[in-house]
Amino acid sequence: MTEPDDDLIPSVFARDCASRGVLTDVTGRWGTLALAALHEGSFRFNALRRKVDGVSEKMLAQTLQSLERDGLVRREVQATIPPRVEYSLTDLGQRVATQLVNLIELLEGEINTMRAAQEAYDDLR
Amino acid sequence: MTEPDDDLIPSVFARDCASRGVLTDVTGRWGTLALAALHEGSFRFNALRRKVDGVSEKMLAQTLQSLERDGLVRREVQATIPPRVEYSLTDLGQRVATQLVNLIELLEGEINTMRAAQEAYDDLR
Numbered sequence: 001m002t003e004p005d006d007d008l009i010p011s012v013f014a015r016d017c018a019s020r021g022v023l024t025d026v027t028g029r030w031g032t033l034a035l036a037a038l039h040e041g042s043f044r045f046n047a048l049r050r051k052v053d054g055v056s057e058k059m060l061a062q063t064l065q066s067l068e069r070d071g072l073v074r075r076e077v078q079a080t081i082p083p084r085v086e087y088s089l090t091d092l093g094q095r096v097a098t099q100l101v102n103l104i105e106l107l108e109g110e111i112n113t114m115r116a117a118q119e120a121y122d123d124l125r
Numbered sequence: 126m127t128e129p130d131d132d133l134i135p136s137v138f139a140r141d142c143a144s145r146g147v148l149t150d151v152t153g154r155w156g157t158l159a160l161a162a163l164h165e166g167s168f169r170f171n172a173l174r175r176k177v178d179g180v181s182e183k184m185l186a187q188t189l190q191s192l193e194r195d196g197l198v199r200r201e202v203q204a205t206i207p208p209r210v211e212y213s214l215t216d217l218g219q220r221v222a223t224q225l226v227n228l229i230e231l232l233e234g235e236i237n238t239m240r241a242a243q244e245a246y247d248d249l250r
Contacts (some may be wrong), residue, residue: 054140071242117196
């Protein structure tokens with residue numbers, strides 16, 4: 001069935017566009033870090049939680065669920081005893097995570113410039 | 126003066142790293158949209174607020190202040206009556222915004238794939 005808004009061009013600037021919801025998941029406080037971590041390889045839940053320093057169990061579970069629902073993260077349950085649950089990126093998740101890693105590397109590489117800007121700003125106030 | 130942590134490699138995965146703070150500003154709910162809007166050109170406050178559909182005056186002001194402090198956004202007051210305040214990107218802000226626009230274009234282009242994933246996920250629950 002055709003959706004009523006199939007002809008509209010998606011835009012994150014429109015508050016009701018589905019693309020804004022997805023952007024919010026991807027750039028959310030923990031979404032970005034979870035995707036960037038999974039860009040390095042698959043993780044079990046607790047290992048991912050250690051990697052994303054500071055995230056609570058509840059917030060990480062919610063974040064992974066949203067990203068799985070968006071089709072970016074794959075959750076695989078292996079039939080071991082106890083069951084082993086692994087999280088990895090889908091192909092689209094990999095493409096999204098690559099963009100985020102590019103952004104993160106830019107910010108990490110320019111952090112001294114940005115700290116200097118912060119200090120200069122604070123000195124004037 | 127040398128900072129005590131000048132030798133550490135910045136990492137957004139460490140909760141106290143300055144790069145995580147900057148990442149939070151850039152990928153915050155309104156930070157991403159403000160930077161992506163300013164990537165198109167300079168804006169006065171109210172025009173920017175109309176462009177970033179749904180943002181409150183208070184949240185946009187806070188967002189722009191954080192991004193100015195990080196050295197990504199320039200705020201220029203022109204000596205007209207009444208004074209005209211324009212926001213634009215610094216060179217570094219332009220580089221950061223380019224990464225965000227790449228991410229946004231990927232998500233907007235794949236929104237139908239992602240909506241289908243969301244529907245499939247919801248159908249199973």
